[in-house]
Amino acid sequence: MILAKKKQRDFHQLSTPWNVVFNLFAGIFAFLCVFPFLFVVIISLTDEGTLAREGYRLIPSEWSFEAYKYVFQTGDTLLRSYGVTIFVTVVGTIISLLFIAFYSYAISRKSFKYRNFFSFFAFFTMLFNGGLVPTYIVVTQLLGLKDTIWSLILPLAVNAFYIMILRTFYSTSVPDAIIESGKIDGAGEFGTFIRLVLPLSLPGLATIALFSTLGYWNDWFNALLYIDNPNLVPLQSMLMRIETNLQFILQNSQNSSLGLEALRNMPQDTSRMAMVVLATGPIIFAYPFFQRYFIQGLTVGAVKE
Template sequence: MRCSKEATRLQSNKAVIAFHIFFILFSLLFVLPFLLIIAISLSNEEDIMRLGYRLIPEHFDFTAYRIVFENPDQILNSYMITGAQAFLGTFLSVLVMSMCAYPLSRTAFRWRSPISFYIFFTMLFSGGLIPSYILITQYLHMGNTFWVYVIPGLASAFHIIIFRTFFQGLPYEIVESAKMDGANEFRIYWQLILPLSKPVLATLSLLGVLGRWNEWFRALVYIRDEELYTLQYLLQRILMQAEFIEQMADVMPAGYGENFKIPTETVRFAMAIVAAGPLLFVFPFFQKYFVKGLTIGSVKG
């Protein structure tokens, strides 16, 4: 009997070890592409053209990073602009959307259905780019200002609906108990609802930061001052300039274009590392809430 128990336990341990090995190897599939991007960004352009992409560079070359950081003050300023608009915009956005969703989650709110339909309607139709440009630049006077990154995107109809769905899943008895103790609606929202909503707050905050960090279209349309360029738009301009110089070098007479050769392929991957690097340190802080937050929309319609 004792031998059979030990055999069963040994067999169980082998199965656990096998599962661990499988998932470790499976996890490496997600790490290898990132390592490949780093390797390509540190490779020599001629080696890539001759040998293709390799996980271990034939020759290490930092030319791509020297091109990206040719003007370090501008890169640092774009980092500051991008970080400020991403985190400030996300904080204000989450605050505004949660405050909008809270009354919509209350069945006693009289205008709940019309306002919910109005918010949903904006997911189907929008004003378009030209009316939005006229509104933002000529009426709100936010063109070529920092606030054009923050204010126009404060509310997302889809995220408001997610907030409302999560709030509806919270026990209503908590609200009733707080009312019996004399708490008003804002105190209930601020001291009870928000602390219980960490999964949805963390999930939508992470999605908001990711979206705003990768923002470049607003800079293209509304920004003319180089001091207000976001990181993504600045990197795009650097890449376009590098590709233009590369094209000019190709059409120049033989012997003259060699001095203008720029490693555009490795520059692309170096830009990916420069742009994505900071967010790799942000995600672990949201990870424990992120998985739970992904299932919010399936709890209640």
């Protein structure tokens, strides 16, 4: 018996050379994933003239912060846009999680009489939608959300695809016996969900939260449609406006000597890279908060000794 356990333990252990190979492979793969963003950061810190002469290099001969100075010339506008985006992302993710979690839990329970109807109701919106014009009319005229912060939050609050993902997670990872035990102890549907189902659903909820966070952070289209107030412009939309102004100057630089002078003093490629860093940098630091739950989600249903 002891010999069998020892053989089983040795079977699951890797030898030192193979362990080194797998760790080396994982390290190279991780570096290839991180390298593009690091290279973008390097380009954003490269002098524009050096970039034009030498091209893209890992270690440029001359560094410069002119690209970031150009972007930050907007002053308080950039900080205000960051504040709007952070508020929309945090509040929108919380509201989206509440809607999706409750809806998905209801249609995942076999005891819910109308589960098929509401499942089809959500699935149907994945196949057909009302179109841009009816959506705009509903948001601006029926709901009256034009030029309000809620026009950036509510249109993205419910996603049918996320509902289907979380419904499947509830069906496969939350046993009916746990819910029955809650009912036996006298807990209602809401109490059962909060006390028993919610702790088991953290991996699935973390996945949906990350998807919603990325959706809200990268959204610019709703601001283009519904926002005219400059104090409510989110980060992505503001960076697009900076890029549009840059393109306008480049296209009209040959019409005047003033345009040529502005073109010579303006960082072009490096400013674009700086915008990428400013837009994607903060959201990268949010991933470690979800990583632990992703690992738990990968091990759900695994055989444990």
